[in-house]
Amino acid sequence: MENSEQNQASDKKRVNKADILRDFQVSFFAMSRLLSFPWNFLEKDLESHKSTDLISDILKQTCLHSLCQRFPPSVRFRRLFLSELIRRQEAAGCDPLDELYDALAEVVGAEETTECYKSYLLPGGGAVSLVENVAVISEGTTGLVTWEAALYLAEWALDHRQAFAGRSVLELGSGVGLTGITICRSCGPNRYVFSDCHASVLQKLRNNVQLNGLTERTCPTVGVEEMDWAGATEEQLRQIGADMVIAADVVYDPDIVESLVKLLSKILSRPSPEVLPEVLICSTIRNQETYSGFKQQLEKAGIGHRVITGAVSHVFPYNRASAIEMIQLYR
Missing domain, CATH: 3.40.50.150 (Vaccinia Virus protein VP39)
Incomplete structure (x- = not known):
């Protein structure tokens, strides 16, 4: 009985994490307002585990994702997003994540443009990617x-x-x-x-x-x-x-x-x-x-x-x- 409850709790945790990663990904590619991202979940995870594993997973689903290589959101948006991830990581006292700083270094000196890509993820897989004006x-x-x-x-x-x-x-x-x-x-x-x-x-x-x-x-x-x-x-x-x-x-x-x-x-x-x-x-x-x-x-x-x-x-x-x-x- 105890093992069953532990398994259910573990399954729920995995579902929650998967949902959070999806929320970050959907919001990132649509260039949603940063305030709308599920930062509270990330903050609690950092405080309880003192690990950057979740940040690493978020990076893989956003800035390091193949969709971002093909259709990147605006330079300014990516810079603000990565800066916020770094701020949360440092506030939690976690060890620095090299990939995070490497990703930020790529956009710090990048040239701003009047256009950007926004991608809207479809429920059945794939995305509608659009060139939009900033x-x-x-x-x-x-x-x-x-x-x-x-x-x-x-x-x-x-x-x-x-x-x-x-x-x-x-x-x-x-x-x-x-x-x-x-x-x-x-x-x-x-x-x-x-x-x-x-x-x-x-x-x-x-x-x-x-x-x-x-x-x-x-x-x-x-x-x-x-x-x-x-x-x-x-x-x-x-x-x-x-x-x-x-x-x-x-x-x-x-x-x-x-x-x-x-x-x-x-x-x-x-x-x-x-x-x-x-x-x-x-x-x-x-x-x-x-x-x-x-x-x-x-x-x-x-x-x-x-x-x-x-x-x-x-x-x-x-x-x-x-x-x-x-x-x-x-x-």
């Missing part, structure tokens, strides 16, 4: 980074893969491509069209699609199109022929809501209601007035909506305190 706003757009609603919609898709399987999907305002690449990699759509209008965003989007093995040449069911909401024609929409339309974090500026609603009206104005596409819009509600104005304009255009409720699996790290809402549109 600055939230750059080149006159916010479309060069991944936003929370895109992460939420990607998680919803992973929970509802059957909703995309075999479908022809059009994504509005694809940004750097996180949601669409996740769906293409995990949900089996028949065709997927990424779209955006800003030249810099489109270039980065095409690069990221190619980076994740979804090139238009090798995967003809995937396309990237320029789409200006104000200028999109019914013929362009007909040629795309989507039976599902999705968008994440596109309701953030009252100046573009009108053109968005006009485009959605065209999408939902096919002659036969039986062939109307399913339309999902996922939004982070930063300004209630802007979001309410969007819904009012939908109503004026004769477009109804219903809120999609229910929890999603926590796959990607982001601020879950944010107000995020997903709606399905209908005529």
Whole structure:
């Protein structure tokens, strides 16, 4: 009986350690805020064992991992991360870990860049790796980074893969491509069209699609199109022929809501209601007035909506305190 309890405790400890290593890895590659890392667990482990074994394991899953060699997070982020590991190690009075200082030495003198890689680990293995801008706003757009609603919609898709399987999907305002690449990699759509209008965003989007093995040449069911909401024609929409339309974090500026609603009206104005596409819009509600104005304009255009409720699996790290809402549109 005593041995059984000891084995269960040992198994639980191993699971906890594996979970902690996974948390460090997921947060590191997504460049999450350092405060969100599970430092308390590391601190307790250092104090109780006076060993750097856990730090060594963390290094192997982050800075020394093959994914970091191919798609490294920003120099500044890696420097801050390694400095924090060193601070925790020294505070616990543990012997210095050479690999830790070697890793820091590599980034101390490295040149900072305006771009970096972020990698979002998928539950079935593998990762979506993206080139993103370090600055939230750059080149006159916010479309060069991944936003929370895109992460939420990607998680919803992973929970509802059957909703995309075999479908022809059009994504509005694809940004750097996180949601669409996740769906293409995990949900089996028949065709997927990424779209955006800003030249810099489109270039980065095409690069990221190619980076994740979804090139238009090798995967003809995937396309990237320029789409200006104000200028999109019914013929362009007909040629795309989507039976599902999705968008994440596109309701953030009252100046573009009108053109968005006009485009959605065209999408939902096919002659036969039986062939109307399913339309999902996922939004982070930063300004209630802007979001309410969007819904009012939908109503004026004769477009109804219903809120999609229910929890999603926590796959990607982001601020879950944010107000995020997903709606399905209908005529």
